Amino acid sequence: MQSSAFMTRKELIGFLILAALIFIVFPVALDNFRLNLFGKYLTYAFVAVGLALCWGAGGILSLGQGVFFGLGGYCMAMFLKLEASTPENTAIQSTPGIPDFMDWNQLKELPWWWEPFYSLPIALAAVVAVPVIFAFIIGVAMFTRRVGGVYFAIITQAFAAIMTILIIGQQGYTGGVNGITDLRTLMGWDIRTDEAKTILYFVNGALLFVVLLVAQYVRKSKLGRLLIAMRDQEDRVRFSGYNVANFKIFIFCLGAAFAGIGGAMFTLQVGFMSPTLVGIVPSIEMVIFCAVGGRLSILGAVYGALLVNWAKTSLSESFPELWLLGLGALFIAVVMFFPNGLAGVWSEKIEPRLLALFNQKKPSRPTPDGAPAE
Amino acid sequence: MSDGFSENNSKGVNRRAVLAGGTALTASLFMPKNLRAQDFATADINTTGLAVTDDTVTIGILHSVTGTMAISETGSVQAEKLAISQINEQGGILGRKIEYIQEDGASDWPTFAEKARKLLVNDKVASVMGCWTSASRKAVLPVFEQHNGFLYYPTFYEGLEQSPNVIYTGQEATQQIIAGLDWVNQTKGAKSFYLLGSDYIWPRTSNKIARKHIENFMEGCEVVGEEYYPLGHTQFNSVINKIRLRKPDVIYAIVVGGSNVAFYKQLKAAGIDPTEEGPIVLTISVTEDEIRGIGGENIEGAYACMKYFQSLENENNIAFVKAFKEMWGEDIVIGDVTQAAYLGPWLWKAAVEKAGSFDVDKVREASPGIELTTAPEGYVKIHENHHLWSKTRVGRAQADGQYEVVFETAELVEPDPFPEGYQ
């Protein structure tokens, strides 16, 4: 049912429901603290949407999305940290005017590659550009040599590990294991207040919709259909004269860009960035957000990120010991029993019944975009 | 156990109330100041909407119960719960029983920040006992400062921080390092030092202070090597060979976590046995807790520089160890940080009673100068800079996993989080 229209009516309704949830229901129903938490969850949704494209549609499973999330977040954090490290604020240091962690590590001046981050436009551009460039290098190296599947997954995972070790090891330049903390203002605007957090929540929601629309556009474009074709029969696409590697590189870079934006929004809403968001564990958790939502569905990815994180918060509030068991079981259950995640459950089980209930006529058999990817 | 804070600075009203409370109960020796709730109207002692009712007050416990840090933080949670239950047995604080909400930081710094916000904003806790790593403290610090919470932080750490919203019940770096270096120099004649650490802020800052002290303040002493290994590193044979090459008098090791176990096992296997002739092993990162994982036989003979050892023989400590084991099991061990965590609730109680209020601003104002004569480590006192005056002690590890105390400073060491001449 590949419709050539940008959005079918059903998809439009799906988008509208999600918009209503994010922009109306959550802000009305939740107090400031919970709303900020949901804002944090939604930053993971950026990554999950990117994964739905790469993995669900493209069959490329990256276990290193945390790297891109982290790069985006660090770019934002560097700008905010420089703004927070005015000579007045840091007068107690032996070298005032540089970030506190540099001073603790006996740096006497700002490293040259920090300098550009005094400028907001450059920092914002870097939020997208740095992850994309990084993804591009990895993508070119891997996909032109036709490395894919599990092997690609563990190489990206190795990158996640290496990135963490680098960040922790180079603490004079990166803040090390503590990360870049104590971020205060964005162009003089205090991001720590409740009002700021609410505004950031809405900015975050709006950006997420931009990303969702881009993702929807890509899926409906020729590129999107080629991706699915590639996932299922790569060689046929190649023999039809398409350069498979280029498409893969593009979609991988797009996923990285989404993750970078998510990371930057995370930094803004949570107030710091740290290597714990870069490594193996967060990277693979981001995959489970996508898998729970339904790896084929970009909207499902958002719900997956919300649901898993909400479960994590509430479970770990009441049963910290059970949380890991629950998460582990979730991984296994999704893989074994619900390979299409929430979106699959919805379109295979719930939706037909709803339709039958309302229309009293036999609904057309739902066809998901294809079998789960390898 | 008496709660023994000195209340010489108490405001008049509260002093009266305190005395009233004291006479009302004809004072069993162990509960000299059992204050009754009705002496303090909730509206008076809680003007900022904290979780205080007519008979309870709620505080937060924020540590990692899951994840890699759970190993270290479990002891702190146990100590804090013990202190809370003891305070409640004595009648609570201003006549109110302490209730606690425990949150899991899951060894994940954003989670710490999230939970700290929850405790302060949603639960309105009056204070928080929590955090262990510097990274988790750095993550929650802006939250505490923004929402004016009050945190008791138990771990010995690198210093370079002094927040109005934190009381640091562990030692900052100079308190732990300098006396130990002087001791090893004066009594063992050590002249050359090899500095070794895990690669993050605490070992690096500590070694920086150690190096400055060795080079600038210890005559004829030198540092013959300094290096760092990534957290979680498990192979130390190369560095052991380098140590052999440089032949230092002292191996000054600040290795943490799983690396710790690997380091001492490999050191022993390489024939560097601290019980015999050869380099002295001096550490500031191995408490009794860590020895459990390392195995006493592998670290026997090494020296550790701490403020507290389980084997301290004073009345406070004997009672503390007994109570701890009754609550958490006979085979449990208690390390330096666990004891520091135990101080948190008691210091808070003392400050609240001195202030006669749960309000964070008043508690903060009351905190400097608070003394605790019942501390297992002996006697501690809160400095103007929110750190504790405490003694530095050196212990020698024994095969049974305990330390034998071989040295303690005569006086309390002043905390100095921004040490001049050591930057």
Add this chain to the structure above:
Amino acid sequence: MFADYSMSELGAIFAMQGFAGLILFSVFVLMALGLAIIFGQMGVINMAHGEFMILGAYVTYLTSNLFADHLPFLFGTYFFVAMIFAFLISGALGLLVEWSLIRHLYKRPLDTLLATWGLSLILQQTYRSIFGAREVGVSIPDWMMGSLPLTDLIEVPINGIFVMVLAVSISLAVYVMMFRSRWGKQVRAINQNRVMAGAVGINTEWTDRLTFGIGCGVAGVAGSAFTMIGSTGPTAGQLYIVDTFLVVVFGGAGSLLGTIASAFSISQAQSIMEFFLSGSMAKVLTLLVVVGILMIRPQGLFSLKLRK
């Protein structure tokens, strides 16, 4: 830096450093072998590899307690028994996992990755519930700790030699099983063409299960051996996972020989750099070199059949 030392001292240090490199090599081989068997022969990445190793370590811990309590006169030899137990118990868990989980997912290798990650979380929490969050101290027989003086100056740690011997014997055993045994022949046949292998009467299901079990069993033995040099706690498995994956990826995941070659080159690079630079710097440089080479040659040192 060497001016003050005599030639014989320097010679001794370098000899010992050579041993240090070999020990590191053996550790890497032990870590990676189980993973490489499973990945190379079945195309499955077992993310719970580290947890299987720690299972072996806990088995060793339990065995040591058992011997200390009931057979103190045999304590010096318990380690060998413990390694056998570790192999059997980790292997048995491996069989169980293959039966209940992995076999349903052979057509979806990426999903096995997620499922085994879920398994690793469950195992971690299980260890924590059973053994507590703290690390347990495994007491090692006295004869295995300490060092062996080869000359006046050269001393070699006994546990290092033990790890080396173990790595060589396990590699040999795997080699013999893989290339000299009936099972090995079947595994290789299945690897080349599953359908044909099934058609000529090979029980592919059982062979898969056994392969997975043996891979996990080897991980268990490695974990058991590492109680001599490392820590045993619920999350200690994660300490090894980075190095393990790097070794396997760098070796060109398909080949056992590649794994060994990669373990050798990474360990030598790291150990030499550790000696001349700071440890943290050495690690970073090693990683950067590995990444650089992976960029140029993403299929690893030895690749069998990565092109689809």
